[in-house]
Amino acid sequence: MFIQPWDAALDRSEWQTWIAGGHDFGLLSVNGLLGHSPTVVPTHFVSGDDELLIHLARPNPVWPSIEYDPNVTFTVIGDYAFVPGPWRAKPGTAPTDGVPTSYYAAVEFTCQAHVVDDPQEKAELLRRQMAHFQPDGDHALIAVDQPPYGRMLPGIRGLRLEVTDVRAKFKYDDHKPVEHRVAAADRLTARGQGLDVPTARQQLRRLDRMGTWSP
Structure with a gap:
């Protein structure tokens, strides 16, 4: 991911706050086996202390690649919008001379993947995920020896993604x-399409923090 100096995260807390603000779905990218393309898996995740927690179905084709090469990337993208050229035309020039662009936020985690197969550890991983996604506790007990989750645990494998590097980009001109x-x-x-409104919020938030950008 190419990051211009003015698009870089202002500090570590900026991207952490953005992730914690409901951006908990991303893309797991795994190196392909020799002669095969990389595999990309969309999935929810939970972030912890320098790690991301996910689980996938056991039949998922990603497992042989992870076991062959545990170096993976997890990418989260959000608050994006297409910005048409006339909006970016310089003062005194024709609107059609403006060059369009995309606004977006993206956080890219470089990780070492650790497969979780122990039933008790998988149950604990699911409990941590459910504490995030269903904090009201409106679900059955997640335990190895109790339905419904107990009988479903063999059908999944957990992944603990140990984060070794983070690169964050907030591209808002x-x-x-x-x-x-x-x-x-x-x-x-005013346009109000798709993620236009949250994109505008991100732009104004950055403006409030940064003001006029300087190297």
């Missing part, structure tokens, strides 16, 4: 003048 960024956020909010 932060190198442009303040007036340009405010106008873009206003236009996104």
